[in-house]
Amino acid sequence: MLKGYHILTVTHRNTPLSLIGSFLFNDVTEDELPLKLEALKAVFGLEELLYVATCNRVIFLLHSSRDIDASFPQQFFNFVNPDLDKDLINKHVIHYQGDEAVQHLFKVAASIDSLVVGEREILRQLREAYQRCLDWKLTGDKIRLLMDQAIVAAKDVYSNTRLGEKSVSVVSLAIRKMMDNHLPKSARILMVGAGQTNVLVSKFLVKYGFSNVTVFNRTIEKARNIAKKFSNGKALDIAELEHFTGGFDCLIVCTGATKAIVDRALYARLLNGESGSKIAIDLSVPHNIDASITSAFDVKLIEVEGLKKLAKQNLHFREQEVEQAMELLSAHLQEFKSLFRTREIELAFRQIPQEVKAVREKAMNEVFRKELEHLDENSRSLVERMLTYMEKKCTGIPMRVAREALVVKSS
């Protein structure tokens, strides 16, 4: 019944984060993305498509009523990134279909499949990705139905297990690692990027009492919104980064750029002649700080891949909760099947009102036309009212009977 649902995904579970970027669209700007996705949908004859890219996974959720064979992931990712090696696709892409695809989406939404199990950021990312694809008219009724249920299932898990307790996230783990280095509260912090992730970072910096924070971003307004949280906060255009001479103790970079923003040369300039040990945090995927700085300078680099060990300890703490969450998700899968069946019937029965109306018109204008012509005004009006009554009542009967049959079958 659910076999039209497919997920093609590459995740942190079996792929290094540094490789995940290769499974995204190659050299495609934000403005070009909707057109690329539209082309993908057309080329592969997909009915619906949802595209989600986060720091630890890429998901293509598809609905297609035609059969999808084993060669499909190859062709699909060749289109996404023609430079991708065939063996890399074979090795890293996972294809889920039907119940498994639905179950996988539920697990992702409930943060069971996350790098940091229990972090709720993923639900926001899924919702935003869905809204974008809906606005771009890539999704339809099937994905809407599934997303609605995935959100219900995730909320059930967050409220009825202890998975969401002691809220953790990639950001909180990174900050924990940063704090292990005993950075003084007066430390000079440079922050590059002012998106959702760095907003979260800034909340932790405020919480731990840091005050000297300079924020660089393309959109200066967003940099200002972060900078004003700190008594010694400054906002600068990202273009100013290469001319900055204030030095730093900790450099935090997190943007949506798909190439390194801070290379060795820029890092050296930012040091401004200082030689002490520094901390650099790169939460971007793909990386925004060239990792080779670690071999050239005295710097402790904290990046998402390196947080995996801490994330594993977090998973160990939550293992029992994961079991309970999986039981809840199985129940939601059954519920989704029933919703899906009902929706299929509703769609199939959409024609009924028009068809009943057509029968009525034919009866009045063709089959009984002559007899009706001989009736007086009152009698004609009575016949019309009776037919209107019948039309309304008959339209609802098939749907009600089918619904009742479904309830009996599933109880």
Ligand SMILES: NC(=O)c1ccc[n+]([C@@H]2O[C@H](COP(=O)([O-])OP(=O)(O)OC[C@H]3O[C@@H](n4cnc5c(N)ncnc54)[C@H](OP(=O)(O)O)[C@@H]3O)[C@@H](O)[C@H]2O)c1
């Ligand atoms: N959300 C999470 O939980 C999470 C966790 C870990 C890592 N990450 C990673 O963090 C990165 C940012 O995610 P986000 O959720 O913060 O994104 P976001 O809210 O969309 O913000 C993106 C930020 O990057 C900037 N930006 C985008 N493209 C750029 C470019 N080519 N050059 C310079 N700046 C650019 C944007 O500047 P404007 O404001 O001018 O547009 C904005 O400041 C991604 O690599 C993501 O995978 C996210």
